[in-house]
Each structure stands twice: as C-alpha cells, then as structure tokens.
Amino acid sequence: MRTSAIIAIVALAGLINTPLQAADAAAGASAYNAKGCVGCHGAAGKQPIANYPAIGGKPADFISAELNKFRSGERNNPVMMPMAAGLSDADVANLAAYLAAQ
Numbered sequence: 001m002r003t004s005a006i007i008a009i010v011a012l013a014g015l016i017n018t019p020l021q022a023a024d025a026a027a028g029a030s031a032y033n034a035k036g037c038v039g040c041h042g043a044a045g046k047q048p049i050a051n052y053p054a055i056g057g058k059p060a061d062f063i064s065a066e067l068n069k070f071r072s073g074e075r076n077n078p079v080m081m082p083m084a085a086g087l088s089d090a091d092v093a094n095l096a097a098y099l100a101a102q
C-alpha cells in the first residue's frame, strides 16, 4: 500500500515536471499584433508610443515574469492588467520568445 502510494506520487511528479511545449516565436509575433500589443509598444516592441516601455530585445525570462505579474495583479497597472488577463501560459511564452528575439 505504502509503496504503491509512493509510486503514484513519483509518477504524478513526473507528469507535472514534463516541460510545456517549447515557446513559438512565430506564434508570438502573430499574437503581438493580434492582441494589440503593437498599438502601445510599437513595431517589434521598439517604437512605443508616449512614455510606454520598449520591450523588444528584453530577455524572455523578464518578459514572461512581468506578464505573469500583471496577470496575477502582483504588478498592479490599470493599462497592462487587462491586456495580460487575456493571455494563456502559451501566449506568454510565445510573446516572450518573440520579443526577446528582437
């Protein structure tokens, strides 16, 4: 009984540890335009309007971490929170891969 429980836990941990599908920069490029990011952060994230941040060329880890903070509300910004709320985990990974490659 105890042994089978341990085996089950190890098996579950293996499932959880399975890496997510690799980030897709091409899908990130489409999402960047389709989801309206380009409207504020500019072409390739490099020509933002007003004093909005340039995000093209920033590290993927940084982009995904900040998007997830907007999603969770940890980073509280009334402009970006609704933008990030509609993103899936895959969207975040793809957008980060695309932007980091700029």
Ligand code: HEC
Residues within 6 Å of the ligand: 032, 035, 036, 037, 038, 039, 040, 041, 052, 053, 054, 055, 062, 063, 066, 067, 075, 076, 077, 079, 080, 083, 084, 087, 095
């Ligand atoms: C309506 C304008 C607007 C749109 C559309 C928009 N953003 Fe933003 N974005 C901002 C502003 C303003 C900030 C700065 C927020 C702050 O000061 O916390 C920001 C910050 C960010 C940051 C953090 C940058 C940093 O240097 O800290 C990332 C990453 C980001 N946006 C990605 C995106 C993505 C991806 C999209 C599309 C899903 C998007 N944004 C759509 C205005 C916008």
